[in-house]
Amino acid sequence: MRLSLTFATASSLLVLLASCVGPPASAPAPTRAARARPAPAPRPAPAPSPSPTPASAPAPATQVAASTAWADRPLTPGNWSYRAEQGGSIARFGPPAQPLLTLRCDLASQRVVLTRYGAGQGAMVIRTSYGAVSWPATAQGGAQPALVAARAASDAVLDQMAYSRGKIAVDAPGLAPLVVPAWAEIARVVEDCRA
Template sequence: MRLHPIPAAFAPLLFLLPSCVGAPDQAQRPAPRQVPPRAAPAPAPASAPAPLEWQYRPATPGNWTYRQEGQGSAALFTSPAAGPLLTLRCDPAAGRISLLRAGAGQAAMTLRTSYGAVNWPAAASPSGTIATRAASDAALDQIAYSRGRFAVEVQGLDTLIIPAWAEVGRVIEDCRR
Protein backbone atom coordinates (compact mmCIF):
# COMPACT_ATOMS: atom_id res chain seq x y z
CA MET A 1 0.00 0.00 0.00
CA ARG A 2 1.27 3.32 -0.98
CA LEU A 3 0.53 6.59 0.81
CA HIS A 4 -0.03 9.72 -1.20
CA PRO A 5 1.21 12.97 0.16
CA ILE A 6 -1.46 15.63 0.72
CA PRO A 7 -0.89 18.65 -1.41
CA ALA A 8 0.15 21.72 0.55
CA ALA A 9 -2.92 23.62 -0.66
CA PHE A 10 -5.25 21.29 1.26
CA ALA A 11 -3.32 21.37 4.55
CA PRO A 12 -5.13 24.44 6.03
CA LEU A 13 -8.48 22.79 5.33
CA LEU A 14 -7.63 19.81 7.50
CA PHE A 15 -7.72 22.09 10.54
CA LEU A 16 -11.20 23.30 9.64
CA LEU A 17 -12.61 19.81 9.24
CA PRO A 18 -13.39 19.26 12.96
CA SER A 19 -15.36 22.51 13.10
CA CYS A 20 -17.91 21.05 10.67
CA VAL A 21 -19.31 18.75 13.31
CA GLY A 22 -22.46 20.17 14.88
CA ALA A 23 -23.17 20.66 18.58
CA PRO A 24 -24.61 17.63 20.37
CA ASP A 25 -28.36 17.41 20.45
CA GLN A 26 -29.60 18.36 23.92
CA ALA A 27 -32.86 16.49 23.46
CA GLN A 28 -31.07 13.15 23.26
CA ARG A 29 -29.50 13.47 26.68
CA PRO A 30 -31.51 11.93 29.51
CA ALA A 31 -32.32 14.18 32.42
CA PRO A 32 -30.26 13.51 35.50
CA ARG A 33 -31.98 11.13 37.86
CA GLN A 34 -32.92 12.49 41.25
CA VAL A 35 -31.74 10.26 44.07
CA PRO A 36 -33.57 10.67 47.35
CA PRO A 37 -31.27 11.44 50.27
CA ARG A 38 -30.36 8.40 52.33
CA ALA A 39 -31.41 8.14 55.90
CA ALA A 40 -28.62 8.01 58.44
CA PRO A 41 -27.65 4.43 59.25
CA ALA A 42 -29.13 3.06 62.42
CA PRO A 43 -26.62 2.93 65.26
CA ALA A 44 -25.24 -0.50 66.02
CA PRO A 45 -26.83 -2.10 69.05
CA ALA A 46 -24.79 -1.58 72.17
CA SER A 47 -23.06 -4.80 73.07
CA ALA A 48 -21.21 -5.71 76.17
CA PRO A 49 -17.47 -5.25 75.77
CA ALA A 50 -15.60 -8.45 75.09
CA PRO A 51 -14.08 -9.82 78.29
CA LEU A 52 -10.37 -9.31 78.57
CA GLU A 53 -8.11 -12.32 78.70
CA TRP A 54 -6.73 -12.85 82.20
CA GLN A 55 -3.21 -11.70 81.26
CA TYR A 56 -4.53 -8.28 80.14
CA ARG A 57 -6.61 -7.56 83.23
CA PRO A 58 -5.19 -5.32 85.92
CA ALA A 59 -3.37 -7.08 88.73
CA THR A 60 -5.08 -7.53 92.07
CA PRO A 61 -3.67 -4.89 94.44
CA GLY A 62 -1.41 -6.30 97.12
CA ASN A 63 2.05 -7.57 98.03
CA TRP A 64 3.76 -10.86 98.75
CA THR A 65 5.43 -11.61 102.07
CA TYR A 66 7.54 -14.63 102.98
CA ARG A 67 7.90 -16.17 106.42
CA GLN A 68 9.16 -19.30 108.16
CA GLU A 69 6.54 -21.36 109.99
CA GLY A 70 7.75 -24.18 112.24
CA GLN A 71 9.40 -26.67 109.89
CA GLY A 72 8.05 -25.10 106.70
CA SER A 73 7.52 -21.73 105.07
CA ALA A 74 4.68 -19.68 103.65
CA ALA A 75 4.15 -16.90 101.13
CA LEU A 76 1.14 -14.67 101.65
CA PHE A 77 -0.36 -12.35 99.06
CA THR A 78 -2.05 -9.66 101.09
CA SER A 79 -4.33 -6.85 99.99
CA PRO A 80 -4.23 -3.63 102.03
CA ALA A 81 -8.03 -3.58 102.10
CA ALA A 82 -8.92 -7.27 102.49
CA GLY A 83 -6.01 -8.98 104.25
CA PRO A 84 -4.53 -12.28 102.98
CA LEU A 85 -6.06 -13.29 99.64
CA LEU A 86 -3.77 -16.21 98.72
CA THR A 87 -1.37 -18.28 100.82
CA LEU A 88 1.16 -20.85 99.58
CA ARG A 89 2.26 -23.05 102.46
CA CYS A 90 4.92 -25.75 102.47
CA ASP A 91 4.59 -28.88 104.61
CA PRO A 92 8.08 -30.41 104.22
CA ALA A 93 7.29 -33.51 106.28
CA ALA A 94 4.52 -34.47 103.84
CA GLY A 95 6.29 -33.00 100.78
CA ARG A 96 3.14 -31.05 99.93
CA ILE A 97 2.25 -27.46 99.10
CA SER A 98 -1.17 -26.02 99.78
CA LEU A 99 -2.77 -23.01 98.12
CA LEU A 100 -5.35 -21.32 100.28
CA ARG A 101 -7.67 -18.85 98.53
CA ALA A 102 -9.59 -16.61 100.92
CA GLY A 103 -13.36 -17.06 100.60
CA ALA A 104 -15.65 -20.04 100.23
CA GLY A 105 -15.92 -21.24 96.64
CA GLN A 106 -16.73 -24.38 94.68
CA ALA A 107 -14.72 -27.60 94.67
CA ALA A 108 -12.16 -26.71 91.97
CA MET A 109 -9.32 -24.24 91.63
CA THR A 110 -8.02 -23.19 88.21
CA LEU A 111 -4.53 -21.76 87.95
CA ARG A 112 -3.65 -19.89 84.77
CA THR A 113 -0.07 -19.14 83.83
CA SER A 114 1.74 -18.12 80.67
CA TYR A 115 2.25 -21.89 80.16
CA GLY A 116 -1.46 -22.75 80.23
CA ALA A 117 -4.16 -23.65 82.74
CA VAL A 118 -4.42 -26.45 85.29
CA ASN A 119 -7.43 -27.50 87.34
CA TRP A 120 -6.86 -28.70 90.86
CA PRO A 121 -9.45 -30.25 93.15
CA ALA A 122 -10.14 -28.00 96.11
CA ALA A 123 -12.03 -28.22 99.36
CA ALA A 124 -13.64 -25.78 101.73
CA SER A 125 -11.75 -24.93 104.88
CA PRO A 126 -12.58 -22.58 107.77
CA SER A 127 -10.36 -19.88 106.23
CA GLY A 128 -11.21 -20.32 102.54
CA THR A 129 -10.81 -22.74 99.64
CA ILE A 130 -7.73 -24.97 99.71
CA ALA A 131 -5.96 -27.09 97.10
CA THR A 132 -3.03 -29.32 98.06
CA ARG A 133 -0.42 -30.69 95.64
CA ALA A 134 2.81 -32.64 95.82
CA ALA A 135 5.84 -30.36 95.98
CA SER A 136 7.13 -32.03 92.81
CA ASP A 137 4.06 -30.98 90.74
CA ALA A 138 5.31 -29.29 87.55
CA ALA A 139 2.42 -26.79 87.66
CA LEU A 140 4.10 -25.19 90.67
CA ASP A 141 7.10 -24.38 88.47
CA GLN A 142 4.73 -22.88 85.93
CA ILE A 143 3.35 -20.58 88.61
CA ALA A 144 6.82 -19.55 89.77
CA TYR A 145 8.11 -18.93 86.24
CA SER A 146 4.96 -17.47 84.68
CA ARG A 147 5.62 -14.27 82.75
CA GLY A 148 5.04 -11.69 85.43
CA ARG A 149 1.71 -12.95 86.74
CA PHE A 150 -0.67 -15.84 87.18
CA ALA A 151 -4.39 -16.13 87.86
CA VAL A 152 -6.27 -18.07 90.51
CA GLU A 153 -9.90 -18.83 89.72
CA VAL A 154 -12.39 -20.42 92.08
CA GLN A 155 -16.00 -20.59 90.98
CA GLY A 156 -18.10 -18.25 93.08
CA LEU A 157 -15.18 -15.91 93.85
CA ASP A 158 -13.48 -13.08 91.96
CA THR A 159 -10.46 -14.05 89.88
CA LEU A 160 -7.16 -13.07 91.45
CA ILE A 161 -4.46 -11.79 89.08
CA ILE A 162 -1.31 -12.21 91.15
CA PRO A 163 2.26 -11.08 90.40
CA ALA A 164 4.73 -13.98 90.20
CA TRP A 165 7.31 -12.70 92.67
CA ALA A 166 10.26 -14.57 94.17
CA GLU A 167 8.35 -15.51 97.34
CA VAL A 168 6.34 -18.09 95.40
CA GLY A 169 9.43 -19.86 94.06
CA ARG A 170 11.09 -19.68 97.47
CA VAL A 171 8.28 -21.64 99.16
CA ILE A 172 8.31 -24.23 96.37
CA GLU A 173 12.08 -24.70 96.66
CA ASP A 174 11.86 -24.91 100.48
CA CYS A 175 9.46 -27.81 100.10
CA ARG A 176 11.63 -29.69 97.60
CA ARG A 177 14.77 -29.89 99.75
Protein backbone atom coordinates (compact mmCIF):
# COMPACT_ATOMS: atom_id res chain seq x y z
CA MET A 1 0.00 0.00 0.00
CA ARG A 2 2.80 2.35 0.95
CA LEU A 3 4.60 1.57 -2.33
CA SER A 4 1.55 2.47 -4.45
CA LEU A 5 1.09 5.70 -2.50
CA THR A 6 4.73 6.63 -3.11
CA PHE A 7 4.37 5.80 -6.79
CA ALA A 8 1.20 7.92 -7.08
CA THR A 9 2.92 10.82 -5.33
CA ALA A 10 5.96 10.58 -7.59
CA SER A 11 3.78 10.47 -10.70
CA SER A 12 1.87 13.56 -9.59
CA LEU A 13 5.08 15.44 -8.95
CA LEU A 14 6.41 14.57 -12.41
CA VAL A 15 3.21 15.89 -14.04
CA LEU A 16 3.44 19.11 -12.04
CA LEU A 17 7.11 19.50 -12.86
CA ALA A 18 6.45 19.03 -16.57
CA SER A 19 3.80 21.75 -16.51
CA CYS A 20 6.22 24.27 -15.01
CA VAL A 21 7.87 25.10 -18.32
CA GLY A 22 8.27 28.81 -18.98
CA PRO A 23 7.13 30.64 -22.14
CA PRO A 24 9.22 30.19 -25.25
CA ALA A 25 12.11 32.58 -25.73
CA SER A 26 11.20 35.36 -28.11
CA ALA A 27 13.40 37.30 -30.43
CA PRO A 28 14.93 40.43 -28.92
CA ALA A 29 12.95 43.59 -29.53
CA PRO A 30 14.34 45.70 -32.34
CA THR A 31 16.34 48.75 -31.33
CA ARG A 32 15.20 52.26 -32.09
CA ALA A 33 17.68 52.59 -34.95
CA ALA A 34 16.55 49.36 -36.53
CA ARG A 35 12.93 50.48 -36.35
CA ALA A 36 13.62 53.79 -38.09
CA ARG A 37 15.42 52.19 -41.02
CA PRO A 38 13.12 50.92 -43.78
CA ALA A 39 13.58 47.32 -44.76
CA PRO A 40 15.44 46.86 -48.03
CA ALA A 41 13.22 46.24 -51.00
CA PRO A 42 13.28 42.68 -52.18
CA ARG A 43 15.27 42.12 -55.33
CA PRO A 44 13.28 40.91 -58.30
CA ALA A 45 14.00 37.33 -59.21
CA PRO A 46 15.92 36.94 -62.43
CA ALA A 47 13.73 36.03 -65.37
CA PRO A 48 14.00 32.33 -66.12
CA SER A 49 15.75 31.58 -69.33
CA PRO A 50 13.44 29.91 -71.81
CA SER A 51 14.14 26.25 -72.10
CA PRO A 52 12.97 24.24 -75.05
CA THR A 53 9.95 22.11 -74.20
CA PRO A 54 10.44 18.51 -75.16
CA ALA A 55 8.24 17.48 -78.02
CA SER A 56 5.92 14.64 -77.20
CA ALA A 57 6.16 11.61 -79.39
CA PRO A 58 3.55 11.79 -82.16
CA ALA A 59 0.86 9.15 -82.18
CA PRO A 60 1.13 6.58 -84.94
CA ALA A 61 -0.35 7.96 -88.16
CA THR A 62 -2.92 5.20 -88.49
CA GLN A 63 -4.21 5.85 -84.98
CA VAL A 64 -4.54 9.62 -85.51
CA ALA A 65 -6.29 9.27 -88.83
CA ALA A 66 -8.59 6.61 -87.45
CA SER A 67 -9.53 8.37 -84.25
CA THR A 68 -9.93 12.04 -85.21
CA ALA A 69 -10.67 12.30 -88.92
CA TRP A 70 -13.93 10.36 -88.90
CA ALA A 71 -15.43 12.40 -86.05
CA ASP A 72 -15.00 15.58 -88.11
CA ARG A 73 -16.74 14.20 -91.19
CA PRO A 74 -20.28 15.39 -91.90
CA LEU A 75 -23.15 12.95 -91.54
CA THR A 76 -24.09 10.98 -94.64
CA PRO A 77 -27.50 12.22 -95.85
CA GLY A 78 -30.33 9.89 -94.86
CA ASN A 79 -32.41 8.63 -91.96
CA TRP A 80 -32.83 5.44 -89.98
CA SER A 81 -36.04 3.41 -90.18
CA TYR A 82 -37.04 0.38 -88.11
CA ARG A 83 -39.32 -2.53 -88.93
CA ALA A 84 -40.19 -5.72 -87.07
CA GLU A 85 -40.02 -8.78 -89.31
CA GLN A 86 -40.82 -12.43 -88.97
CA GLY A 87 -37.81 -13.92 -87.20
CA GLY A 88 -36.32 -10.60 -86.09
CA SER A 89 -36.17 -6.92 -86.97
CA ILE A 90 -34.28 -4.59 -89.28
CA ALA A 91 -32.97 -1.02 -89.14
CA ARG A 92 -32.14 0.65 -92.44
CA PHE A 93 -30.16 3.81 -93.10
CA GLY A 94 -30.40 5.84 -96.31
CA PRO A 95 -33.09 6.31 -98.90
CA PRO A 96 -36.07 3.96 -98.37
CA ALA A 97 -35.81 2.44 -101.87
CA GLN A 98 -32.11 1.60 -101.64
CA PRO A 99 -30.55 1.72 -98.15
CA LEU A 100 -26.83 2.27 -97.71
CA LEU A 101 -26.57 0.29 -94.46
CA THR A 102 -28.75 -2.20 -92.59
CA LEU A 103 -28.66 -3.92 -89.22
CA ARG A 104 -30.81 -7.03 -89.13
CA CYS A 105 -31.56 -9.27 -86.16
CA ASP A 106 -31.70 -12.98 -86.95
CA LEU A 107 -33.50 -14.35 -83.89
CA ALA A 108 -32.93 -17.99 -84.84
CA SER A 109 -29.13 -17.61 -84.60
CA GLN A 110 -29.16 -14.62 -82.21
CA ARG A 111 -26.86 -12.75 -84.54
CA VAL A 112 -26.93 -9.20 -85.83
CA VAL A 113 -26.07 -8.90 -89.51
CA LEU A 114 -24.53 -5.61 -90.67
CA THR A 115 -24.82 -5.03 -94.42
CA ARG A 116 -23.02 -2.21 -96.23
CA TYR A 117 -24.40 -1.95 -99.75
CA GLY A 118 -22.00 -1.44 -102.65
CA ALA A 119 -19.20 -3.32 -104.37
CA GLY A 120 -16.61 -3.35 -101.61
CA GLN A 121 -14.13 -5.90 -100.38
CA GLY A 122 -12.28 -6.85 -97.22
CA ALA A 123 -13.14 -6.02 -93.63
CA MET A 124 -15.51 -3.31 -92.42
CA VAL A 125 -14.14 -0.87 -89.85
CA ILE A 126 -16.73 0.30 -87.34
CA ARG A 127 -15.80 3.57 -85.60
CA THR A 128 -17.61 4.81 -82.50
CA SER A 129 -16.79 7.26 -79.74
CA TYR A 130 -15.43 4.19 -77.88
CA GLY A 131 -12.87 3.29 -80.57
CA ALA A 132 -12.50 1.45 -83.88
CA VAL A 133 -13.00 -2.26 -84.56
CA SER A 134 -12.43 -4.25 -87.72
CA TRP A 135 -15.08 -6.85 -88.56
CA PRO A 136 -14.42 -9.54 -91.18
CA ALA A 137 -16.93 -9.19 -94.00
CA THR A 138 -18.02 -11.30 -96.93
CA ALA A 139 -18.63 -9.73 -100.33
CA GLN A 140 -21.93 -10.66 -101.95
CA GLY A 141 -22.45 -10.13 -105.67
CA GLY A 142 -25.64 -10.03 -107.64
CA ALA A 143 -28.07 -7.26 -108.51
CA GLN A 144 -27.29 -5.42 -105.29
CA PRO A 145 -23.66 -6.08 -104.22
CA ALA A 146 -22.86 -5.70 -100.55
CA LEU A 147 -20.42 -6.45 -97.75
CA VAL A 148 -21.93 -8.51 -94.95
CA ALA A 149 -20.62 -9.02 -91.40
CA ALA A 150 -22.48 -11.13 -88.82
CA ARG A 151 -21.86 -10.76 -85.09
CA ALA A 152 -23.28 -12.44 -81.99
CA ALA A 153 -26.01 -10.30 -80.40
CA SER A 154 -23.89 -10.23 -77.23
CA ASP A 155 -20.96 -8.49 -79.00
CA ALA A 156 -20.03 -5.38 -76.96
CA VAL A 157 -19.32 -3.38 -80.13
CA LEU A 158 -23.05 -3.44 -80.87
CA ASP A 159 -23.59 -1.58 -77.57
CA GLN A 160 -20.84 0.85 -78.54
CA MET A 161 -22.64 1.51 -81.82
CA ALA A 162 -25.96 2.04 -80.05
CA TYR A 163 -24.51 4.38 -77.42
CA SER A 164 -21.82 6.19 -79.42
CA ARG A 165 -21.80 9.95 -78.90
CA GLY A 166 -23.73 11.31 -81.83
CA LYS A 167 -22.52 9.20 -84.71
CA ILE A 168 -20.76 6.12 -85.98
CA ALA A 169 -18.70 5.49 -89.09
CA VAL A 170 -18.57 2.41 -91.31
CA ASP A 171 -15.58 2.19 -93.64
CA ALA A 172 -14.79 -0.53 -96.15
CA PRO A 173 -12.21 -0.72 -98.96
CA GLY A 174 -13.76 0.21 -102.29
CA LEU A 175 -16.75 2.03 -100.76
CA ALA A 176 -17.36 5.63 -99.78
CA PRO A 177 -17.15 6.05 -96.00
CA LEU A 178 -20.45 6.29 -94.14
CA VAL A 179 -20.99 8.49 -91.09
CA VAL A 180 -24.43 7.83 -89.69
CA PRO A 181 -26.26 9.15 -86.63
CA ALA A 182 -26.40 6.84 -83.60
CA TRP A 183 -30.18 6.75 -83.31
CA ALA A 184 -32.44 4.46 -81.29
CA GLU A 185 -33.06 2.09 -84.22
CA ILE A 186 -29.62 0.52 -83.70
CA ALA A 187 -30.35 -0.24 -80.03
CA ARG A 188 -33.81 -1.61 -80.87
CA VAL A 189 -32.42 -4.19 -83.29
CA VAL A 190 -29.70 -5.25 -80.82
CA GLU A 191 -32.20 -5.57 -77.96
CA ASP A 192 -34.63 -7.52 -80.16
CA CYS A 193 -31.88 -10.02 -80.86
CA ARG A 194 -31.01 -10.44 -77.18
CA ALA A 195 -34.57 -11.21 -76.11
